[in-house]
Amino acid sequence: KKSLSPPVPSTYQKRYLKKIMDLGEGHFGKVTLYKYDPTNDDTGELVAVKVLKQESGCVAEGLMKEIEILKSLDHINIVKYKGCCTEPGRTEVQLIMEYLPMGSLRDYLPKTKVSVCQCLMYAQQICQGMDYLHSKRYVHRDLAARNVLVENNSLVKIGDFGLTKHIPEGEIYYRVREDGDSPVFWYAIECLKESKFSFASDVWSFGVTLYEILTRCDNRQSPPTKFYEMMGEAQGQITTMIIIDLLMKNMRLPCPRDCPHEVRLLMEQCWHKDQAQRPSFENLIVRFEAIRRTYDW
């Protein structure tokens, strides 16, 4: 007789979540590994749970928005929504997602021998997830290697949507008021200058993420490290103004060591000063496909 798989819960009860370890801090949120074990016999499933950081002060609506967004997404390169826990009175909301055991690219790449071809496969998968996100008129605003999770050595998924915003039909930009801990080294020039976020500014952040992948997330070559080197002793002043100055002079992150010529070209186009000149994720997918074929590694 076929053994029935355990029932898949649609809502999760907080009391059956057993904390295992903290996984990381995203924007305004903290992600923790739990085992969901309602039968209390250790047969439960591992889940990643995101909660608002208490001191962030933002009421639950920030996470409620993120839950609504993740719930509406269904793509192999986007982390799966599993459910949510709401306390009576909605003081604390928890977003429950599938758990990817190998962590983010920041955890995985520095300790795993990965070929350039595999790096380009990960890059193409990120473009596929982002192309899907943009097709739903969402702008991510925080694409970086720390937010790309590894399912296994041939599958990665975008894993955090804490800053994702919907861009209404007919509009191009999402404007924000500056907030302290913005990932400025991943920001396009128009984001730094005018806080204007668009599909094209996500493409810029993808270029920085591609650079991180090709440098295998080596801290000595990380975007902050390289930008501080380029900024020299002028670090005293407001970093944002100095980065804008560097970018306006067409200074960019250096070419990673084993980066093929076509990939360097593609990266530079993602960092074009004029956002209209940057490729779309749809176009990037096609180009990665072609580059990976040429090198038939």
Ligand SMILES: COc1ccc(-c2cccc3nc(Nc4ccc(N5CCN(C)CC5)cc4)nn23)cc1
């Ligand atoms: C920005 O921080 C995060 C952290 C976790 C997540 C997240 C969301 C949705 C699913 C999911 N699965 C995993 N897996 C995972 C596994 C191991 C680690 N470790 C990080 C710390 N290391 C010392 C050990 C591995 C981190 C995340 N993380 N994760 C997203 C953003």
